[in-house]
Amino acid sequence: MAREKDGGKRAAIMAAAKKLFATEGFHGASMSDLARATSLPVGSLYTYFESKEALVRAIIEEGWGEFFSNLADTLTAVRRPEVKLAIIVYRILPGLFEDVELITILLSEGARYAGLEEKLEALTALIADLVLELARERGMAMAFPQSQAKAALALYFLGSLDTVRLSKMAGLEIPTEDILDFVRLSIENTFRIDLDPSLAAALPSK
């Protein structure tokens, strides 16, 4: 039997590539740089990833996948919409915001190869349901028409990602906590809801 492809090595490559792509840019980091960073021969990179593109794609897919499945899990596992929101806002978003490297790559030229827009569509769809739920429960007329809700979501999501990115990568002085606070406050105002942190703590994290 031939040796198995080594999962640890694959992970190591992805980790190093994530850092490199984030700091140097997709084009700024060469496969040789990556080989050096991982102390692996160039050839090996190609036994784990078909191409440089495939590598970014994998990084984005994994990062996004984790974020997205956390989100989906929460939405299905939890019943009360305000708890869903609280978990998103106190656990899932902060987790994503921690990962500046992923964010940077997500917003970079490398994302060209990863279909960011479809991911956003899926996200939008998921949240749209949550919003509907909330509106129904609270007997609210939706503050925005559906189309604006989509714009609102994209704007908030991309806006926070980009703000986090610029803060951490380019020295813009805005603490991630301020961004999160603003997002929470906006949600609370929009849905006239109270997002108590304890709501999020109630459920065990995945």
Add this chain to the structure above:
Amino acid sequence: MAREKDGGKRAAIMAAAKKLFATEGFHGASMSDLARATSLPVGSLYTYFESKEALVRAIIEEGWGEFFSNLADTLTAVRRPEVKLAIIVYRILPGLFEDVELITILLSEGARYAGLEEKLEALTALIADLVLELARERGMAMAFPQSQAKAALALYFLGSLDTVRLSKMAGLEIPTEDILDFVRLSIENTFRIDLDPSLAAALPSK
């Protein structure tokens, strides 16, 4: 006397570069591509711009400069803060949003060479004053602490830019109009103000 450096040629190079950088990415567009696109010999590109970096820098500087001076002009030329806001929201932002190429470059790796964060700081400072003015006039307690205002502004600004970019460049289906509507509505809600389009129309555009 020899031929004068041709302003039209310089502009043509910038225009072509803007399009190329936006569609192919800063690294994806080579100077040879640009030469072909402008029907100019490579060498000529370098009589007008010291380097590829200098070229993006010029594009960003020019685009941002126009946007920013429009903004600054409005803020000094107009007295009533709600009119300032209306002009920003009905004239200046739409103008900026029209220029997807600029937006794309602004958010790309090319911006690495253009100090985007300083530009954002300047923008933030300008708007912060406007917000204070508004709050004072309306006798409102500020809805957010100062720090969150900064986060809020960055988030809204970057978020709309990025949403516009993805809509127009990557097929995310969100009309620019929805984005603008959402921004207006948010402002109206935040400041309990009414941003009638006619307020903006009142003043002659620059």
Add this chain to the structure above:
Amino acid sequence: MAREKDGGKRAAIMAAAKKLFATEGFHGASMSDLARATSLPVGSLYTYFESKEALVRAIIEEGWGEFFSNLADTLTAVRRPEVKLAIIVYRILPGLFEDVELITILLSEGARYAGLEEKLEALTALIADLVLELARERGMAMAFPQSQAKAALALYFLGSLDTVRLSKMAGLEIPTEDILDFVRLSIENTFRIDLDPSLAAALPSK
């Protein structure tokens, strides 16, 4: 295991580069010229040498190193100073003078990258000791003050190299033998010594 870096290829590149740099000049010979001369793709040149500069440096280092270690070996392996001189003058110098390509490069712009002056200092130091030894043994008052000895050595060394170079590369009609004869005679006169060729033949060459 992948192919090993091929020492023969490295040597072939150096040999071809040596010839090219000597005949065309460091700037006159392009890396493409070298690729053509070696029937190797340009890229391969760079798997063996980091840059064009590194390539000249290697050539100079190797050539000088061989010359210098021959010299140093002789000085330590042999006891009698007149035998040392004889070996230098009948074996080591002629060997160096044979290598016009090396000499040409040594005296060219390429040497800018190779610290010729430090090499000369080292050479001077080595010979200075020999001269002292000789003077002491022969009970001679040194003909020159120390400082002039340094000037004398540099002048003789650089002068012979340059004369050899111009003879062989530019058609100046001075046989290498004449240059060597003159150097020998000068030494014999200076130290009132007799440099019989047989003294040099006595020792086995390295």
Add this chain to the structure above:
Amino acid sequence: MAREKDGGKRAAIMAAAKKLFATEGFHGASMSDLARATSLPVGSLYTYFESKEALVRAIIEEGWGEFFSNLADTLTAVRRPEVKLAIIVYRILPGLFEDVELITILLSEGARYAGLEEKLEALTALIADLVLELARERGMAMAFPQSQAKAALALYFLGSLDTVRLSKMAGLEIPTEDILDFVRLSIENTFRIDLDPSLAAALPSK
């Protein structure tokens, strides 16, 4: 009538080029660099010199010409050979050695275009006569056969130039004075002559 070619401008170009070629190398200094250094438009350089090559050639020709005509003048104007030698050694050589820039260019790749070897032949011929004269007058059997005299002269001449160059341009620590002293001493020893400085002072300099 058209404006005359401006001699001052031509001289200024040559002076600046001399400095640039010496410090940056012939290839290292571009015509644009030269234009900047002279505050002259590139085009003007070409109204005074047909090409970059022609420019080095002119620099070498002028520098060498001055040196050589000084030498020739002395040899014809003065009768006693020891005075000739004294003038050469106390006035002409020091003058040449002062001009490191010229020396550097003379020994550089730029000299490729200037026929250095013919110049050396001419110099050799001139000095050979002087040597013969001396030998005859002093009733000496020539210390060297004619061929070695040629080698000796080339070696001394090129050697001192190269030593001066490396001292002043590359930090080799040998004062020009030491070089000159050594040359004088060598001549005095060779021809059993006394080169009193006052011999040189006797004649008015050109």
Add this chain to the structure above:
DNA sequence: AATGAATGAGGATTCATTCAT
């Protein structure tokens, strides 16, 4: 599977010279 040398098209940039003005 592992390795890392090999490849050569393509990258940004320079530069001597020309020539329209």
Add this chain to the structure above:
DNA sequence: GATGAATGAATCCTCATTCAT
């Protein structure tokens, strides 16, 4: 004559990928 923009071949070097070992 003076000017300096125009030119495009040529410069050094990089890099994703392949493939012999």
